[in-house]
Amino acid sequence: MAGLDLPLDAGRQMLRDSVQRFLADKERVGWADLTALGLGGVTIPEAAGGFGGGAVETALLMAELGPALAGADWLSHAAATWLVGRLAPGHAALGVLAEGRQRAALVCPATAAAMPIVEAADGGWRLRGLATLVAGAAEADLFVVADPQAVLLVAADPDRVEQRHRIMLDGSVTADLGFASDPAEVEALAGGEAARAATEIGADMVLAARCGEAVGLMRRMIDDTTVYMGQRRQFGVPIGSFQALRHRCADMQLALMKAAALTELAVLSVDGDEAERAAAVGAACVEVQDAVRIVGEGAVQIHGAMGLTEELALGSRFKRALGIAAAMGPQATHLARFAEAAA
Numbered sequence: 001m002a003g004l005d006l007p008l009d010a011g012r013q014m015l016r017d018s019v020q021r022f023l024a025d026k027e028r029v030g031w032a033d034l035t036a037l038g039l040g041g042v043t044i045p046e047a048a049g050g051f052g053g054g055a056v057e058t059a060l061l062m063a064e065l066g067p068a069l070a071g072a073d074w075l076s077h078a079a080a081t082w083l084v085g086r087l088a089p090g091h092a093a094l095g096v097l098a099e100g101r102q103r104a105a106l107v108c109p110a111t112a113a114a115m116p117i118v119e120a121a122d123g124g125w126r127l128r129g130l131a132t133l134v135a136g137a138a139e140a141d142l143f144v145v146a147d148p149q150a151v152l153l154v155a156a157d158p159d160r161v162e163q164r165h166r167i168m169l170d171g172s173v174t175a176d177l178g179f180a181s182d183p184a185e186v187e188a189l190a191g192g193e194a195a196r197a198a199t200e201i202g203a204d205m206v207l208a209a210r211c212g213e214a215v216g217l218m219r220r221m222i223d224d225t226t227v228y229m230g231q232r233r234q235f236g237v238p239i240g241s242f243q244a245l246r247h248r249c250a251d252m253q254l255a256l257m258k259a260a261a262l263t264e265l266a267v268l269s270v271d272g273d274e275a276e277r278a279a280a281v282g283a284a285c286v287e288v289q290d291a292v293r294i295v296g297e298g299a300v301q302i303h304g305a306m307g308l309t310e311e312l313a314l315g316s317r318f319k320r321a322l323g324i325a326a327a328m329g330p331q332a333t334h335l336a337r338f339a340e341a342a343a
Helices: 010-023 031-036 055-068 069-087 091-099 192-231 243-269 273-300 313-327 331-342
Strands: 105-109 118-123 124-135 142-146 150-155 161-167 173-181 187-191
Touching: 010 069, 031 069, 055 069, 055 192, 055 243, 055 313, 069 091, 069 105, 069 124, 069 142, 069 150, 069 192, 091 124, 091 150, 118 150, 124 150, 124 187, 142 192, 150 192, 173 331, 187 192, 192 243, 192 273, 192 313, 243 273
Parallel strands: 105 142
Antiparallel strands: 118 124, 124 173, 142 150, 150 187, 161 173
């Protein structure tokens, strides 16, 4: 069953099918595998050598890449290049990014636990301070720093950007970035109101795509649990015949269906009205955070002692789903945003 029920044209269908075929016999893939498929240019304009995709394409692929634990770094690159393509569609860097010869990472409130300081200086912008736990930044060649004051493009030069890599509980790698860049060392892509709007839409695209990744992970956890219930036997019968476990699976499936429906709405709202987008993304984040625990804990319990061991991929997928839920931030923030937007 597909991870997300989103509008599919011929191009999107081909893109998703190619990724599904590639992942069919692989548990994990690396960046080189993804660029060999051409995924480096999914969100880059066609004129710059990319696929010309947006939020829908990104979410569709994240739902497929999630179970293979291959989505974290790719999402940061996809969101960063999407933002550059919107603000500077003819930028010279887009060509090498589309080919996968370089990687980009988006530094914004949705991808970092803390943001650096952006301040006007000498007719340009100065960037200083720390960005912490930045998703996808560990191997990036370019950083797109999206701040309400300005959207800046910064090269990952060790003389200008200090990096400290961190391996997270779910196995993904983030980076703490220390910036000390003068105006001559950063390129401004937008400022003022354009920067504020770009920062908000970029962050919402990341959140919606992460919801898509979580939906893909939960669907795989439920599928694996259903198979296991038909194989594991107790008292001479498959445990899938036990009514209590069947009810538990029904609860897991219901949680997934609600999370998937709101995720689809959030993805489709990314390019829409600002208030509508805020309400849809906020609602999706809340529902996904709840569903991750219902589905993950149920799958682990039904698998018994093996649920959190290295023996099964389930444990790694549950950890990644929990990591996604944590990276979305406090649930109260999303609830407040939804309430404000829906008022």
